[in-house]
Amino acid sequence: MNVTVTINGEERSADVEPRVLLVDFIRTNLALTGTHIGCDTSSCGACTVLIDGEPVKSCTQLAVQADGRSITTVEGLAHGAQLDPIQVGFHEEHGLQCGFCTPGMMLVCRALLDRNPDPSEDQIRWAISGNICRCTGYMNIVKAVQHAARAGAAPEPAPAEVAQS
Amino acid sequence: MFSAPFAYERPASLEEALEVLAEHGDDAKVMAGGQSLIPLLKLRLAAPGLVVDIGRVPGLAGVEARDDGVTIGARARHVDVERSAALAGRFPILVEAAPQISDPLVRNAGTVGGSLCHADPAGDWGAVMLALDAELVARSRRGERRIPATGFFDGPFTTVLEPDEILTEIRLPAPGARSGGAYLKLERKVGDFATAAAAVQVELANGHIGRAGIGLTSVGPTNLKATQAERLLAGAEPDDAVIDEAARLAAAACDPRSDVRGSADYKRDMIRVFVKRGLKAAIARARGDVA
Numbered sequence: 001m002n003v004t005v006t007i008n009g010e011e012r013s014a015d016v017e018p019r020v021l022l023v024d025f026i027r028t029n030l031a032l033t034g035t036h037i038g039c040d041t042s043s044c045g046a047c048t049v050l051i052d053g054e055p056v057k058s059c060t061q062l063a064v065q066a067d068g069r070s071i072t073t074v075e076g077l078a079h080g081a082q083l084d085p086i087q088v089g090f091h092e093e094h095g096l097q098c099g100f101c102t103p104g105m106m107l108v109c110r111a112l113l114d115r116n117p118d119p120s121e122d123q124i125r126w127a128i129s130g131n132i133c134r135c136t137g138y139m140n141i142v143k144a145v146q147h148a149a150r151a152g153a154a155p156e157p158a159p160a161e162v163a164q165s
Numbered sequence: 166m167f168s169a170p171f172a173y174e175r176p177a178s179l180e181e182a183l184e185v186l187a188e189h190g191d192d193a194k195v196m197a198g199g200q201s202l203i204p205l206l207k208l209r210l211a212a213p214g215l216v217v218d219i220g221r222v223p224g225l226a227g228v229e230a231r232d233d234g235v236t237i238g239a240r241a242r243h244v245d246v247e248r249s250a251a252l253a254g255r256f257p258i259l260v261e262a263a264p265q266i267s268d269p270l271v272r273n274a275g276t277v278g279g280s281l282c283h284a285d286p287a288g289d290w291g292a293v294m295l296a297l298d299a300e301l302v303a304r305s306r307r308g309e310r311r312i313p314a315t316g317f318f319d320g321p322f323t324t325v326l327e328p329d330e331i332l333t334e335i336r337l338p339a340p341g342a343r344s345g346g347a348y349l350k351l352e353r354k355v356g357d358f359a360t361a362a363a364a365v366q367v368e369l370a371n372g373h374i375g376r377a378g379i380g381l382t383s384v385g386p387t388n389l390k391a392t393q394a395e396r397l398l399a400g401a402e403p404d405d406a407v408i409d410e411a412a413r414l415a416a417a418a419c420d421p422r423s424d425v426r427g428s429a430d431y432k433r434d435m436i437r438v439f440v441k442r443g444l445k446a447a448i449a450r451a452r453g454d455v456a
Contacts, residue, residue, distance in 0.1 A: 001173065018173030018216065019206070040166050042204055043356060045270060054273045060203045061274065064173055065220060108270070129355040130268030 003067045007032065008076030018064050023047040025063035026073060034074040034103050038132075045131030048104030049073050055108045057130075074103035077110065085148040086110050095144030097135035104131050109145045117152050119145070168206035175218040179304065182219050182331060187306045189215050190328040196220070197240040200267070200275035201283040225278075225333055230255055235337040239278025243267075246277060256337065257450060258346025258366055262293050265348060268356040278332045281317070284324045284387065287358035291318060291388030292380030293348060296364035297337050303330040311336075318387035341368040341375065345450025349439040350382070353426065359383040360426040361435040363415070365443030367398075369451045374398045377411070379440060384419035384432050391415035394440065403448045412441035 004013040007030060014029035026035050026049065035058060038046030042060040049058045050072040077084040086106050089095060096102040105128060112119055112127040119127070124145045125138070133141060176182035186193055194213035196202045197220055205211040219225065225238040230251035237246065246252060247263035266272055266280070266289050280290045281301065294301070294314040301312045303326055312325060319325050326332065350362035362382035368375040377398035379391040394414040401407045416437035421429045 017170065019168045019170055021167075021203075021207075040207070042200070042271065045268075048270060055270050056274045057270050060200060060271075062173075062199065062203065062216075062218075064175070065199065065218060067175075127269060130270040 001064055001067075003063045005066050005069055005071050007071045008073060014063075016063050018062060020063045021059055022049070022061040022063050022066050023058035025066075026058060026071070029063075032073055032075050036100055036103060038100065043132070044101070045104045045108070046101055048107045048131060050107055050111055053111060053114060055104075055111045055130075072107065072110075074106060077106060084110065085151040086113065086145070088151060089144035089146075089148035090141075093140050093143040093147050095137065095141045097133075097137050101131060101133045101135075105133065105141055109141075109148065112145070113149060113152060118149055121146075166207040168203075169209055169212040171206070171213055172215045173218065174215060175220070176222060179219075179222050179224065179331070179333065182217060182222055183304060183306045183329070185215075185217050186329045186331065189217075193217050193328070195282070195331055197276040197279035198242060198274040199279075200271050201279060201285070219331065228252060232339065234339045237277050237335040237337070239281075239332040239334055240276045241278070242274065242276050243272035243280075244269075247272065255340055256297070256346065258293060258296065258348055258364060258447075261346075262289055262348035262350075262364065265289060265350045265352075265362075271356070277335060281335070282324055282326065282332050284318050284320075284322050285358075286321055286385060286387050287383040288388065289348070289350065289359065289362060289364075289382055292362060292364040292382040294335065295380030295388055295390040296346065296366045296378035297380075298378055300336040300338075301332055302334045302336060303327075304333045305330040309333075315390055321386050340366075341370070343369040343451045343453075345447040345452075347443040347446040347450070349443050349446075351435055351439070358426075361421070361432045361439065363436055363439035363443050365440060365447045367403075367444065367447040367451050369403070369448070372402070374401050374403050374448075377444070379411075379415055379443075381415065381419060381436055383426075384421040384436055386420070389418060389420075391418045391440070393418060398444075403444075408441055408444045408448075411444060412437045415440040 036046040038044035047059040192214040196218050225240045227238045228249045229236045243266050299314040303310045346366035348364045351360040359382045364380040366378040381389040394411040416433050419433045421432035423429045
């Protein structure tokens with residue numbers, strides 16, 4: 001079956017069997033390998049992507065279910081050299097160790113901040129409760145989200161400052 | 166993991182979906198959010214010839230509160246119930262149960278109706294619907310059928326739905342003015358199935374318990390309704406003695422299995438504790454003592 005998605009703003013198509021999982025479609029057919037396969041049993045969240053802005057586990061979606069939808073993967077967070085505030089937060093607060101869970105973590109956190117720009121620590125921990133960090137670096141992941149939330153609350157930098165960064 | 170090959174249909178309307186099911190019957194499997202079916206397909210515990218994806222069928226996704234009750238569309242997602250302002254005031258039990266299901270990512274995709282049709286004895290919605298005396302509406306080309314929640318589950322992972330039927334909505338009777346509910350669940354970690362859980366709904370009338378509903382999770386071959394405890398409570402004065410006795414009767418109705426999550430005795434006793442706590446919380450809410 002032909003599956004067409006808008007992924008990170010770009011329309012892409014491939015012909016796949018109905019049984020192909022969304023995560024395999026993204027990694028193999030679309031060659032975007034930032035989305036990881038962890039447990040492959042809907043338990044760990046490493047394969048998290050945003051479908052129409054909402055985080056889901058792409059190991060538990062069929063590619064055909066996503067036909068016509070808009071998908072964001074970790075590759076879609078930055079705009080050129082301009083990192084997303086959530087990426088800056090993970091960088092500044094040491095929100096990753098081995099990095100395996102990081103693409104999924106950053107995407108659920110991006111979706112959280114889109115819904116709730118000023119989450120409490122409880123709300124952050126609740127939002128990431130479907131994503132497992134086996135380095136157990138949760139403290140710094142929470143700090144990374146708080147960093148990104150503060151950056152989001154700050155006034156927009158003047159265009160000149162953006163150009164310098 | 167890859168499932169066995171299957172054909173795939175994504176009908177654009179309920180009528181079209183019912184046509185496909187009428188034609189393919191037992192060889193077809195209906196999928197809404199896929200959060201129960203896809204793991205089964207991947208593990209090859211299920212190998213249907215055809216998956217009928219109703220994920221875009223219009224008219225099945227709403228959550229509506231009216232004077233005569235609440236209607237939950239079969240493919241309303243768990244997160245839609247969790248965030249429903251319409252339900253929050255009238256059915257706190259639903260809004261309390263929803264965020265205890267699996268994890269936030271699964272709740273963004275999984276549906277209430279899909280979960281009920283999957284009929285996992287560890288499913289949370291089954292217990293809630295039994296406590297609320299919900300009515301499940303099924304459609305086929307042959308017509309519409311209304312099935313009381315008490316008659317919906319036929320065994321582990323089995324419902325009374327015919328192969329050509331689709332669950333379209335869940336109807337809940339309007340709660341009385343003085344009513345309250347609670348859902349208490351023990352899980353080892355977020356996303357795990359319940360070790361044991363209890364859904365409790367109480368309506369008060371003139372200081373007495375008018376009606377009590379109790380549904381149980383993970384302690385039998387299906388979600389169970391603690392009917393003896395419910396009968397004891399109906400018409401009773403809500404004191405500690407009757408609550409303790411109802412909790413004991415609910416525990417006696419369980420038929421749990423020992424497994425990695427706990428021994429049968431432990432699960433049975435957790436039901437006693439949860440029904441007791443749930444009744445106290447539900448009665449307090451019905452009285453308006455707490456939010």
